[in-house]
Amino acid sequence: MPETGCLAPSKKAAGKAAKAVVTPAPRMRRVRDRNQGLLLRAAERVFARAGFAGATVAEIAREAGVPKANLHYYYPEKRDLYRAVLDNILALWLGETDAFTPEAEPLAALEAYVRAKMRFSRDYPDASRVFANELLHGAPEIGAYLRGALRKLVASKAAVIDAWISEGRIAPLDPVHLFFSIWAVTQTYADFDTQVAAVLGVRQVSARQHAEATEAAVALFLRAARPDAVASRTTSGKLA
Amino acid sequence: MPETGCLAPSKKAAGKAAKAVVTPAPRMRRVRDRNQGLLLRAAERVFARAGFAGATVAEIAREAGVPKANLHYYYPEKRDLYRAVLDNILALWLGETDAFTPEAEPLAALEAYVRAKMRFSRDYPDASRVFANELLHGAPEIGAYLRGALRKLVASKAAVIDAWISEGRIAPLDPVHLFFSIWAVTQTYADFDTQVAAVLGVRQVSARQHAEATEAAVALFLRAARPDAVASRTTSGKLA
DNA sequence: ACATTTCTTGACTATTTGGTCAGGATTCAC
DNA sequence: GTGAATCCTGACCAAATAGTCAAGAAATGT
Structure with missing residues (x-):
């Protein structure tokens, strides 16, 4: 369900050592998948009831049960998370x-x-x-x-x-x-x-x-x- | 079209001399009507394209061509303005x-x-x-x-x-x-x-x-x- | 005219919020 | 084990924003 096209450490974060960031490495995928899943589901709920502007990343993080800063680790910007949610939805809707x-x-x-x-x-x-x-x-x-x-x-x-x-x-x-x-x-x-x-x-x-x-x-x-x-x-x- | 149930100088503003505030007085109605109309129309546009949370009172005021503080004179809170817009709409919709x-x-x-x-x-x-x-x-x-x-x-x-x-x-x-x-x-x-x-x-x-x-x-x-x-x-x- | 009410507005404030960061904790490949 | 990547997070910060205020400018009734 994840794998939404938004790689985690965005351009900014990957500023210094940009060598093999292309593929997130086949290694530790479990944690990432799990947390992204939690965040996506929480975000869908919160965006659904508040809209993009009305939703706050703090609320999404709380609903997902992770610290806000951790949310930003996976989705550097609120919009990235929103896009990920929409991408999931489009796949279903089509x-x-x-x-x-x-x-x-x-x-x-x-x-x-x-x-x-x-x-x-x-x-x-x-x-x-x-x-x-x-x-x-x-x-x-x-x-x-x-x-x-x-x-x-x-x-x-x-x-x-x-x-x-x-x-x-x-x-x-x-x-x-x-x-x-x-x-x-x-x-x-x-x-x-x-x-x-x-x-x-x-x-x-x-x-x-x-x-x-x-x-x-x-x-x-x-x-x-x-x-x-x-x-x-x-x-x-x-x-x- | 105005007269939306939200009198201007709200409870707070009418704190001191609360004698004949019941009816806004049949006096100066021109200015109030004009400005409320401007604000309502601007608010409808802005709320329509941004939603309640996404809209800013500053933008509504700008779109209406009045200073933000003046908006708050007629509609003390953002929600008051939103209610007024909705009231107008409901009358039409019904x-x-x-x-x-x-x-x-x-x-x-x-x-x-x-x-x-x-x-x-x-x-x-x-x-x-x-x-x-x-x-x-x-x-x-x-x-x-x-x-x-x-x-x-x-x-x-x-x-x-x-x-x-x-x-x-x-x-x-x-x-x-x-x-x-x-x-x-x-x-x-x-x-x-x-x-x-x-x-x-x-x-x-x-x-x-x-x-x-x-x-x-x-x-x-x-x-x-x-x-x-x-x-x-x-x-x-x-x-x- | 003039007192009174209504209106106008620039400047200010408290709060919320998206986003940052540095340092530490985990996890994994070998 | 151990080193390197990945993950975690409390504390911060800058920007945006709803709402306040006080002083003054119009408008109005008599």
Whole structure:
């Protein structure tokens, strides 16, 4: 899970003897991994509930159970830690689109994706919130990723969906906006979980309520994506 | 627009001569209104792009064009200013549900609501973002509002929709989750506008693209909410 | 006019916070 | 063992920031 691209003794620290710092040496990896893991998990929690600006390194260190100075040993700057957290999250967030292949059954793929995203919002609410917060403030750290990998991914999946549409196997919904909608709806149950709980009249959204939310989301998208039953039922396409 | 419940010379300032402080006096209202307006608008912008913790009163004051000390004259604490901004936003956010009356045409009401919410995300993106940020961090300031007015509102509108459902005039979607979904989808175009722009491959979402997003959202919800044409077609024949 | 209230603002302060550092403790390869 | 890399950490520091204050400048009612 670690190995986030941020080597520990940063440029500054490695000022004097810069010989074999390239690889952190295959030696003592246990301690580093352990502490980085602790710090990453603590940081995710704290960033999730306070945002980047609102989080303090002291609090993260306390939550991780290590002295602040030790945190700075692994992550020289607050931003390094934040980046590491985001990198972890992106890896998770990107997945789950495998179902969208030309041969797949469109509605089944859609349902699987919605369910996967709902599961994500249940299992990794902190990750979702950190991600949301980053987007909300203009994605200063992951903008390049959004314009790169994510954009490419969406474009390729949109092509698949467009093909399904022209075959009449799914309703003619704009695929890109469909993705935006799915992300929005599923993440709302993590990011704005406070609002959901408040409107539902509970302190915390229960597992059961989350399951109901999942069914509601699935129903919404499946109903919307259901191809118009009528159509012209000709050979290839339909009402083009 | 001002008159946000936060009178200027707070408890502290009004320590000595506390006689007729109840009403700010109908006198000099011009200056106060003007400056509070400037500050509120500046604060909304700054809070929108930096969040509560990330925003600095100095920046808000600069953006409003007044000295920092003058800001503190009207809003003794940063939180007072934040509350005032939120109060303004809530008033806006609450509206637009008038269309949901028992007599209304369900799909028309739904469409009107979605369009209104999309318009909101276009016209008040900063308000939307401040609101989103507040929710994201657990709604420390407006939690009571969510559990009170908002919850009641949703409950009453959900009852209307449930009635529509039992009359077969709209698809059997959970009304409360329908609201969550509509809010999620429409606000995503304000709150996560960075992501939308990135995936669309543009720097800024254009007016035209926002219009397309609106049509996509309307299509999504109308298709999902369309009652199943078949049904039982009994006594109170609906589909008029 | 003039007393009174409201407003304005530069200068100041207390606190928080990210980050540094030097010296010591561990750990590991050999 | 032992030497070298790695790790640990209390004590510090400089910068940023929310909030104060007191003295004076407008504005206002009568």
